[in-house]
Each structure stands twice: as C-alpha cells, then as structure tokens.
Amino acid sequence: MNTSPAFPTTFRRFSSIIRAVVKKAAPEAEETIKYAMPTFTLNGNLVHFAAYKNHIGFYPTPSGISTFEAELAPYKKAKGSAQFPLTQPIPYELIEKMVRLRVQENRVKGE
Numbered sequence: 001m002n003t004s005p006a007f008p009t010t011f012r013r014f015s016s017i018i019r020a021v022v023k024k025a026a027p028e029a030e031e032t033i034k035y036a037m038p039t040f041t042l043n044g045n046l047v048h049f050a051a052y053k054n055h056i057g058f059y060p061t062p063s064g065i066s067t068f069e070a071e072l073a074p075y076k077k078a079k080g081s082a083q084f085p086l087t088q089p090i091p092y093e094l095i096e097k098m099v100r101l102r103v104q105e106n107r108v109k110g111e
Contacts, residue, residue: 011051014090018049018056021092025099040099043106047099055083056090060098067101068094 015038022029022040029040037059040046048059055076062080065072071094076083084090 014051014056014086015049017090017092018058018095021096022047022099025096026103029103042103043109046102046106054087055085058082058084058095058098060102061105063105064098064102068098071097 019031019038026040026042026046029042029046032039032041034041034045035048037048037050037057039048045061047061047064050057050059059081065077065080065082071091072082075085075091
C-alpha cells in the first residue's frame, strides 16, 4: 500500500464507503484483518479490499469475478480480484452484488 500524505485520507474515505456497502449486503458478516487487508467473514472469507495509490483492490474470490465478468469488463481484473481506478466512479452497486453472491455461496458452504 502507498504511504503518501494524501493516501490515509483517500483510504479512510473509500474504506468507510466500502465497509457500509458490504455491511448492507452482509449485515451478519464479521470484520477482521487478513492478509493485511480489511476482510469480511461469514462461514469463511467473504471479501477483502485494499486501497492503493491509484485504485481500490477488491477481492471477492474467483466466483465473484467470473459471475460478473461482463460488468467487470471495463476494469483490470485477475482470477479473484478487480481493480477500480480512483480516477473513475467506484462501482458500489457492483460491489454490493458481488458481496450478495458471496453471502449466498458461504451460506451454502456453512450448511
């Protein structure tokens, strides 16, 4: 993660919004830190996220990426992660949909 003077403010701003989006989609999820990132768990890891100098990294596991492949087309992504540039609006609705998918998956896993 970046440690420039403006970075903590940027991280706090996006972190608080993403936390609220995740809590709305998964109110029973617990917050923790894993892999040095804010993490939500519910019957295992749900999602992770982190702020970097130029983007927000969001980690909804491979299923969260593959399920929303079309909606994630404008963004850089990997097998289990997506990068949302800070120069563009963050797709909070898409983040919420990915969290809801992960909640469904983890609930089945916990049964």
